[in-house]
Amino acid sequence: MLIYWANDEYKITIFGHTYVRFFPDWYYNLLHIPARLAEGMAFHFLFMWFFTLNGIFYVAYTIISGAWRELVPQKKSWKEAWLVLLHDLHIRKMAPPQNKYNAAQRIAYTAIIVMGIGSVITGLAIYKPVQFYYLTWLCGGYHFARIIHFALTLGYVFFFLIHIVQVIIAGWNNFRSVISGFEVVNEEPKTVTEE
């Protein structure tokens, strides 16, 4: 939750300024920006640590625990993800068989990690473009790095929205399993008693 709130802060201030040109309604927000920009940057330069460390811990955990096997896309995932999409949009009746995560989830959850790494690299490239000049070069220059950094931020917003909608659609039992780590599948007495 913190992550997205902080992103919101970020958007209003640093990128709000750029975006003003696209949304003329925001023009009077410009009046708040001299004060809010400093505040937004200060928040950002604290939360950058939180995001980065959080990402490092998460990736380290998935590697150590072996959970990455459930998360990294497989060869078939690319084709299956399309079928999952059609299924979720109620165009297709059947979804492909899946393990813990379906093909679309595998791609999304891995993409978000790649995006996170992209944000750190483009972030450093625009935060210290002289000291980390090689990163800035890698990102296609200072200006382009800023654009990527912003585009990735928008990407998180879309990810977040789709994610939340999907969690709501998936229902309570799924949500409970996310929190508790196990899912209650056997409701019929037969399966419980047999074997």
Added chain:
Amino acid sequence: MSNPEEEDKQPDTGAAVQKQINRRNFISFGTFAVLGVAAFGGWKSLYNSAIETTGITGGAHKPLRRALNKSELFFRNFFSNNHLVKTYPKSMAAKKVRQNTSIGADSKLDADNWRLQVKKLSGEVLAITIDEIKALPKTDLVFDFKCVEGWDQIQHWGGVRFVDFVEHFGLQPETKLNYVGMETPDKGYYIGLDMDSAMHPQTILAYEMNDMPLPVGHGAPLRLIIPVKYGIKNLKRIGNINFSNHRPHDYWAEQGYDYYSGL
């Protein structure tokens, strides 16, 4: 997904399993709720945290200011005079150079009486004319000027490198101190620089823009161009230079911005 432990318990009665499910749900959701409340509370307290009392820095939430200062210390480890800002051919420099503010340079410039005052450690104050500065070796710099607001522009500046200036006027003892301060003649705008950044080989005291004398709006007769800092540190119309072991006062640092603001 079913948990292996869950399967082991299958011979148990349904009630026992149900009990275990309830227990685990209670622990998990309890933890989730506690963490959620903690995160929410943490955010709230950070968002509502006190604003620092304005000294050398001001205007920022206290914990955020601490984070800015700590981040500065961390990233200063990566600073090197060998890291140069990317330069461009003159032809790429903007003809219409962006002019953002004129704080500290609003009054009419008295060009004839302008002197750069340099306060030495001995207490002696040098009063340097613009011609003395122009007599020093000139360095041209075409680089991407970066503003905290988010814009950047390739600009062409010409002037004397700060290191050359220091050497010519015998200010080496002064550069042993940690900071350089600069102020406009009316003291309406002022900045502080760490010595490393000031002594960076691309830091220049500029008196030319696009091969022409500096226009008043861009800081005539002499302004600071320091590519390892955001635009907020690039003081226009320099009135005096001083040296200190403590952070000199800084216009934007007092308004909540990072003191270091290094690139």
